């Protein structure tokens with residue numbers, strides 16, 4: 697196993713910051729939904745936040761397994777005001793596009809450095825995960841567009857999103 701370079705080490709610290717910020721943002725979105733009497737949407741967003749913490753933890757583990765210390769960076773205050781559920785899910789989708797870009801940057805660097813341990817062992821999982829992240833947020837955008845101003849539809853969607861469960865993969869190392 698090659699040594700984890702300083703450049704990749706720095707980028708991974710920054711990615712942990714990105715993932716924990718994502719959790720923070722989704723908690724903030726969850727809180728907004730709770731105040732709007734949409735507890736299913738709120739629940740979905742908290743599940744999303746939990747998943748983001750697991751993402752941060754994958755980088756955390758990888759770095760420590762390679763004997764490099766994690767340096768936690770500052771987490772900024774997330775947005776907390778939105779105009780509608782649609783606006784929130786559009787923002788969540790945009791945020792996931794941003795994260796996909798960050799993951800692809802990491803792949804590029806790992807590839808340049810011939811760090812297959814990072815590229816294949818860690819980052820390949822994230823490339824696939826981001827497909828799912830974009831898809832799952834966009835799916836709700838599409839449903840909200842379909843519902844439009846229909847309150848019954850919104851009520852039904854809230855129930856549906858309230859069924860989400862967080863799946864911890866069997867080999868996930870806490």
Ligand SMILES: [Fe+2]
Pocket residue numbers: 715718747748751795
């Ligand atoms: Fe993530």
Ligand SMILES: [Fe+2]
Pocket residue numbers: 718748792795829
């Ligand atoms: Fe995400």
